[in-house]
Amino acid sequence: MVKHLLTGANGFVGKTMQAALPCVPLPVGLDLRDRAALNAAIAEIQPDMVIHLAAQSFVPASFENPHETFDINFYGTLNLLEALQSNAFKGRMLFVGSGDTYGRVPEDALPVREEHPLHPRNPYAVSKVAAEALCYQWSQTSGFEIVMARPFNHIGPGQSPRFAITDFARQVTEIRLGQRPPVLQVGDIDVTRDFTDVRDVERAYALLLEKGRNGGVYNVCSGREHSIRELLQRLIALAGVVVRIDQIPARLRPAEQRRMVASFEALHRDTGWQPLIPIEQSLQDLLNDWEKQLQ
Incomplete structure (x- = not known):
């Protein structure tokens, strides 16, 4: 082996x-x-x-x-x-x-x-x-x-809440479980990432x-561009909660890169790899992971 x-x-x-x-x-x-x-x-x-x-x-x-x-x-x-x-x-x-x-x-x-x-x-x-x-x-x-x-x-199960999407998944799950008020605290969510x-x-x-x-x-990379706001709204919909989104000044950092998306053409050419797990599944698995941790 x-x-x-x-x-x-x-x-x-x-x-x-x-x-x-x-x-x-x-x-x-x-x-x-x-x-x-x-x-x-x-x-x-x-x-x-x-x-x-x-x-x-x-x-x-x-x-x-x-x-x-x-x-x-x-x-x-x-x-x-x-x-x-x-x-x-x-x-x-x-x-x-x-x-x-x-x-x-x-x-x-x-x-x-x-x-x-x-x-x-x-x-x-x-x-x-x-x-x-x-x-x-x-x-x-x-x-x-x-x-x-x-x-x-x-992103995916097991990621630290230091990272935005995982932090949002934790907050949404806490709201769904009644562990916090229905208010999401966010920073700059109008940038895109891959x-x-x-x-x-x-x-x-x-x-x-x-x-x-x-x-x-x-x-x-996935070769797809998603805004942070879009992924946050998907998390909210998947969790079935109604929330208010509050932008917190302390969470705002100057984002030099407003948009980002990359190409995996070289990786696909030499190995045949391509992404298989849809973003919806990643988000749902994140929510499931937080539910296990928080209950």
Whole structure:
């Protein structure tokens, strides 16, 4: 059986990967910044494939502590690459970057494709650009292959309520269960984003690991544009509640990108992947997940 090493196993996508693939996570508490411990873990596991998800991925935290973000996202990736090489790894690695690396994309350049210039606008995105470039270099000069993914927004059961759609699903469920007044607190909901179900994302990663081109970079996205307001209204309708929507100044952040949608043409061409789970199902599963947690 192929042994998949998974970093970031306790994150949103990591938990979904573990449910779908036989994965071996890094030991609990192991920090990618600890080179000796990482090297020992790789020597013990001897993986055939690697899915590298571990990262500091919260953008506000990257502004608060850019050094830590770089230490984890760039130097942590370098430490992983060196540990794999020193243990004679000959398999394939998937590096998971971010669609945030494109930065501000003009509307006439949508849907954004992989050849679009990278203009990162926060320390998190910069760290991912740097780590992706590092992985490309290693894909060309080391003894193993690396494929890079640039995922866009994803949603599904188990996501942290730090993210807008999941937070709305929690609020709507609390209202339906009578745990809060019928008032939804929101920020800027008149922007559009490209959402993919986390289970489709997991499937894309597995296919990229198997079929992606060495040194290739792939958008992982739905290719569909949804406004936050539209998805909020769908959640309200699915839950069968009547609510008032209150825009809270504290939740308003200047959204530099009013519209976003990307192309998964390269991913489809090389792996045959396409999204299968409709947004309605993702939203319903989110509501079901919150109902279990809140009852």
